[in-house]
Amino acid sequence: xxxxxxxxxxxxxxxxxxxxxxxxxxxxxxxxxxxxxxxxxxxxxxxxxxxxxxxxxxxxxxxxxxxxxxxxxxxxxxxxxxxxxxxxxxxxxxxxxxxxxxxxxxxxxxxxxxxxxxxxxxxxxxxxxxxxxxxxxxxxxxxxxxxxxxxxxxxxxxxxxxxxxxxxxxxxxxxxxxxxxxxxxxxxxxxxxxxxxxxxxxxxxxxxxxxxxxxxxxxxxxxxxxxxxxxxxxxxxxxxxxxxxxxxxxxxxxxxxxxxxxxxxxxxxxxxxxxxxxxxxxxxxxxxxxxxxxxxxxxxxxxxxxxxxxxxxxxxxxxxxxxxxxxxxxxxxxxxxxxxxxxxxxxxxxxxxxxxxxxxxxxxxxxxxxxxxxxxxxxxxxxxxxxxxxxxxxxxxxxxxxxxxxxxxxxxxxxxxxxxxxxxxxxxxxxxxxxxxxxxxxxxxxxxxxxxxxxxxxxxxxxxxxxxxxxxxxxxxxxx
Numbered sequence: 001x002x003x004x005x006x007x008x009x010x011x012x013x014x015x016x017x018x019x020x021x022x023x024x025x026x027x028x029x030x031x032x033x034x035x036x037x038x039x040x041x042x043x044x045x046x047x048x049x050x051x052x053x054x055x056x057x058x059x060x061x062x063x064x065x066x067x068x069x070x071x072x073x074x075x076x077x078x079x080x081x082x083x084x085x086x087x088x089x090x091x092x093x094x095x096x097x098x099x100x101x102x103x104x105x106x107x108x109x110x111x112x113x114x115x116x117x118x119x120x121x122x123x124x125x126x127x128x129x130x131x132x133x134x135x136x137x138x139x140x141x142x143x144x145x146x147x148x149x150x151x152x153x154x155x156x157x158x159x160x161x162x163x164x165x166x167x168x169x170x171x172x173x174x175x176x177x178x179x180x181x182x183x184x185x186x187x188x189x190x191x192x193x194x195x196x197x198x199x200x201x202x203x204x205x206x207x208x209x210x211x212x213x214x215x216x217x218x219x220x221x222x223x224x225x226x227x228x229x230x231x232x233x234x235x236x237x238x239x240x241x242x243x244x245x246x247x248x249x250x251x252x253x254x255x256x257x258x259x260x261x262x263x264x265x266x267x268x269x270x271x272x273x274x275x276x277x278x279x280x281x282x283x284x285x286x287x288x289x290x291x292x293x294x295x296x297x298x299x300x301x302x303x304x305x306x307x308x309x310x311x312x313x314x315x316x317x318x319x320x321x322x323x324x325x326x327x328x329x330x331x332x333x334x335x336x337x338x339x340x341x342x343x344x345x346x347x348x349x350x351x352x353x354x355x356x357x358x359x360x361x362x363x364x365x366x367x368x369x370x371x372x373x374x375x376x377x378x379x380x381x382x383x384x385x386x387x388x389x390x391x392x393x394x395x396x397x398x399x400x401x402x403x404x405x406x407x408x409x410x411x412x413x414x415x416x417x418x419x420x421x422x423x424x425x426x427x428x429x430x431x432x433x434x435x436x437x438x439x440x441x442x443x444x445x446x447x448x449x450x451x452x453x454x455x456x457x458x459x460x461x462x463x464x465x466x467x468x469x470x471x472x473x474x475x476x477x478x479x480x
Contacts, residue, residue, distance in 0.1 A: 022185070023260050026329050027247045027268025029188045032275060033326030035240025036195060037319040038117045040280045041297020048233035049225060050284040051215035053277050055233040060273030062234075062432030063241045066396040067269050068419045069403040069426055071262035075417035076406075083395045085340050090402045090409070093346075093467055094459070099398055100341050101455035102391040106242060107334035108368065110388045111327050112375035113239075115162040118323035119376075121296055122161050125316040134161065142378060162376035169328045170369030173335065174355065174362045187325035192275075194318030198298065199278045202308050206285030216289075223439060235436040238389045240276065241269070242330075262417045331372060335364040346463040390440055390448050393433045400429035 035056075044052040073086040084103055088096035123139050126132040138160040218226025247264040283292065286308065287301035294300050299315040302308040335351075339361045342351035355362040403419055404426045419425050 023247050023264025024267045024271075025185045025188045026332075027264055028192070028272060029185075029325035030329035030333075031241060031268060031272040032188070032191060032195065033114060033240075033322045035237060035272075035276055036279050037121065037296070037298055037315075037322060039237045039240050040276070040283055041292030041294060041300070043233040043237045044280065044284050044289040045291070045293035045297075046233075047223060047225065047229040047236065049214070049216040049229070049289045050211045050281070051225075051227075051230040052233050052237070052280045052284065052289075054215070054230050055237055056273065056276040056280055058231070058234045058432075059238045059241055059436065060269065060276070062238070062396075062429065062436060063269055063273075064266075065425050065429030065432055066400055067265050069400045069422075069429055071265055071417045072403055072415055072419040072422075073399065073406075074261040074265070075259075076413060076415055083399045084337055087398055087402055088344065090406045091398070093344075093464075095398060096344075097346060097459050097463055098452070098455070099395050100337060100346065101452070101459075102395045103337045104334065105391040105451055106388055106395065107330045107337065108372055109375065109391075110239065110242060111166065111330035111334065111372045112162075112379065113388065114323050114326045114330065115165050115372070115376040116159060116379075118165055118320065118327065119159050119161040121299075121316055121319040121323065122165075124296055124299070125313075125320055128316065129313055158377035160377070163373040165324060165327060166331070166369055166373040166376055169324070169331055170365055170373075172328065173332055173369075174360055174365045175358055187321045187328075191318045191322035191325070194314050195275055195279060195322075198302065198311055198315060198318075199275075199282055201311060202282045202286050202302065202305075205305055205307055206282060208285075210285050210288050223441070228439070231435070232439040232441075235389055235393070235440040238393060238436055241272075242388070242392050259416065331365070331368055334368045334372075335361050338364040338368065343468075345466045345468040346459075390437055390444050391451070393437045394448075397430050397433040397437075400426040400433070 040052060043055060044050065048055050070083070073083075077085055077089060084096055084100035087099045119139060123134055126134065137155070137157045140156040140159055142156050142158060215227060215230060216225040218224060218228060222228045223232035247261060247268065279298070283298055283301045287304050291304070292301065296316070296319065299312045299319070302311045302315060338347060338351040341347045342349055342364070351364040351367070352361060353363045354360065403422060406413070407422060
């Protein structure tokens with residue numbers, strides 16, 4: 001038995017142009033960005049102190065379990081759609097819609113959120129390096145959220161740099177996936193170089209007193225430092241790890257997906273976890289964690305020390321480049337999820353329309369880019385940031401469950417990559433994801449509930465009426 005396409009000839013639309021290094025670079029391009037340049041400081045200052053190093057390790061372990069399950073799926077169903085397509089093949093249309101809707105939230109909101117973070121570093125770079133100042137009315141959101149119900153006007157018009165970045169990235173994606181991947185490769189090389197220089201140059205300036213205590217004592221509330229703070233920070237910084245998931249979305253454009261997708265996912269995950277832990281250790285060592293709750297924590301930390309201040313302009317460049325590549329990979333992944341859902345009839349056919357010359361889902365790119373630009377221009381970071389994490393964790397949970405279901409329903413299916421110790425790995429992935437979700441703030445759960453209600457309305461009003469039979473199903477074929 002194996003998972004095979006209902007219409008194999010229908011799967012030749014997207015161009016297979018990506019090798020293993022392209023895919024590892026895509027993963028690194030998405031993972032190394034907001035986590036290193038923004039979330040490290042936020043999580044340390046608000047939840048975990050230097051213990052954020054442990055938070056990155058725990059989140060990386062949860063991602064490893066989920067990534068091993070993803071890799072088995074991706075090697076069996078090497079097409080666009082990621083967890084959405086996998087769930088449709090094993091658990092049915094309704095759960096597939098829930099996952100697809102969560103992936104829409106994950107990628108679209110994450111791309112918008114990262115674009116807003118990019119705007120802050122870009123504006124700081126223009127002012128500090130070039131003496132150019134963009135008016136405040138054009139660099140921030142017109143609304144602010146101080147609580148779940150408290151929305152206030154800021155006086156700004158819209159975040160122009162964030163919208164411009166999404167427009168540029170959307171154009172690059174329309175031109176072609178290989179062009180996009182090569183563009184991403186160049187950005188990855190630049191930002192990895194800067195990240196490694198910061199880690200090695202600043203290591204000698206680590207002050208042991210800044211790491212004492214490594215896990216600050218709890219402040220009397222769950223999630224406010226102590227080990228519960230470390231666990232809450234794990235859920236918050238999980239946002240930084242969604243890049244390895246984005247690799248699987250490009251499976252239909254991989255040259256050898258059965259081999260390259262697992263390499264891309266797990267390789268990028270292991271590399272980035274090591275870099276996250278090293279960077280968070282160094283940053284909380286050269287500056288006290290209480291000073292890091294700023295828009296540019298890494299550059300703020302290196303600026304505070306005379307011996308490392310020279311690094312600040314390079315950090316700003318690395319952040320501008322790094323966050324650009326994150327937005328590129330997120331929007332690439334979003335358009336491919338829309339492509340897969342459109343192929344199944346759950347959303348309008350325009351989202352699977354392929355450009356005659358570039359062989360990319362250009363209409364989906366345009367719609368995705370327009371919505372992402374709107375969100376980035378009008379909404380602040382804190383409205384959607386944690387919601388991205390909870391949506392991602394929900395998708396990962398169902399992937400881990402689906403792999404176990406598939407082992408029972410199709411035990412003899414050909415599996416080019418097999419999840420090792422699946423009856424430990426998959427339950428461990430479920431536990432880690434649910435564990436991280438449990439420590440997220442209550443407001444995040446309320447927003448997820450609202451998003452789910454909207455998704456259910458779309459499903460019953462449109463998707464259930466227009467859905468096609470699944471393109472992938474379990475067939476009786478010779479055993480492996």
